[in-house]
Amino acid sequence: MISSAVAYLRPSLSDRLASLIQYCLWGCLIYYLYQSFHGRKAIPSFSNPYYTTITSEIGALRATLDRSLRHMDAMDTGILFLTGVAVLYWLMRIGESIVDVVVNAKWARLLPYVPVVREIVAKKTQEAEDDIRKSLLKCRTTRTTELPEAGWDADLILDRVGQWSELEKREWREGKASGAVYSGQDDLMDLIGEVYKRFSLSNPLHPDIFPFTRQMEAEVVSMVADLFNGDEQTCGCVTSGGTESIMMAMRAYREWGRAERGIITPQIIVPATAHPAFDKAAAYFKMRITKIPVNMPSGTIDLSRLIGAITPNTVAIVASCPSWPHGTLDPVQHIASIARTRRIPCHVDACLGSFVVACMESSGFDMPAFDFRVPGVTSLSCDTHKFGFAPKGTSVLLYRSPELRAYQYFTTVDWMGGMYASHSVAGSRPGGLIAATWAAMMYTGKQGYVAATKKVVNFTRELAAGIDKMPDLEVIGHGDTCVVAFRSTNPNLPTLPIGEAMGDRGWKLNLLQKPDAVHLAVTLPVANGGSRRFLDDLAEAVEQVKSDPKAYAKGTAAIYGSAKTVPKMLVESLVKKWLDVYYTA
């Protein structure tokens, strides 16, 4: 109520003034309660014994306070009140620190100061770094760290790049890589290359110079809005990928919360399976993120916990369609309705599902409505660079109305270089990618996307059904769109080593944690390979791990295994090492 009152006044007030008013209103409420208990305002009475005990205790406390504060005037009382609030605040901060130390194991920060621990940590870190180097730099045959004195011949460059691209293709062409390459059709890749060539210099930051790039970008957004059943109000923008779409949506909701509700400490609520792009948004834009646990093995979110997590500071509730880890379709209709009744925005993350989830119905599959047909859905992200078959580097973020989209914009009108406005993080943007995205969509057409959806979804369901029939395994999540995740149900069969044993058969699967599971994101190259070879390889892999689990506790499975036994901070530092090594030329 107080926040809504402030939200009403907000557009005409500066942030600080608005928060001051908010605190004053809270102060008035507390004062009123204080007066009530002081007997100056009537308080309701009930015959409940607990209520009677509590009120008589409060009465006794009041009498004690009255006696002690008898000689104080209004000023003294005010100062005492403010001091009390400050003490309460610091006690809460201390409480949070205690929770951090005890529950979040922040004491681990001190561990590296213990000499023995320091040595062990240094040894383990070095071992991990060596492993990371081995795996990341495995193909490095040449090294260039300085510009060549004279430029290379084009033929030499094409020869070098040609070799590298052929080697890279081997990694996914066979259809054994989870995710990564979603189409891989030669004719489409040739077309994309040709179109990119023609627009490689264009930059939509200058629509006066590149008007057709602007037109293609607007058309990409409109076509995607149409796929997700938007109306004439639905609008959006093109970003560099799913992560940027999600971050921009969360930033828009942060600004919305501030402007419409006076929220200064915004909170977003996501299912625990939501993509880390939401954590990134929370970290970058200083928002609190609340994660709602999911039930296992269904991967479904507990709606009552979601309702319980909503606070006056909630600026967005998120549903994935589907989630990356387990392919779960969150119950968008329920989540959106919860959000709508509280007038909170609801974002649907269809980055991964993208054109597959959009085409489920037209492909003859049952699919609950999850897009703009659902009243409470206020925004949706869809990656054109996944099942839209566009080259890497584009995604579309849609909003129900231009008013919401405007909260995403960045503008500055007093820069010495002139007025500046941009939709998203990037300033200059690659017109070549936008043109190639437009071309990929026009070339594939509705029929092409429907055909691809049938292939991907049928393959996913065949695989999920096949895995569910295996005595030692169970599918977790839904496994009915484009992701299959599974785990062992046999206590003598560890899950993660199965992923390693599949790796020995050429499969590049992802290992999940909390709980341990193995994941395959199905793409066209994967589906084209047929489900039989995966299921046969999986059956063999399971037998092999069962016969010698230790032999497969290697690679990522070993890293995930040891990550469970060391403090989070050390795991984080190893992960950062990976990022360091990445930029080794």
Ligand SMILES: Cc1ncc(COP(=O)(O)O)c(C=O)c1O
């Ligand atoms: C559900 C979901 N959301 C968001 C993203 C982020 O997309 P990107 O990697 O393009 O930033 C992904 C990526 O796989 C995803 O699966």
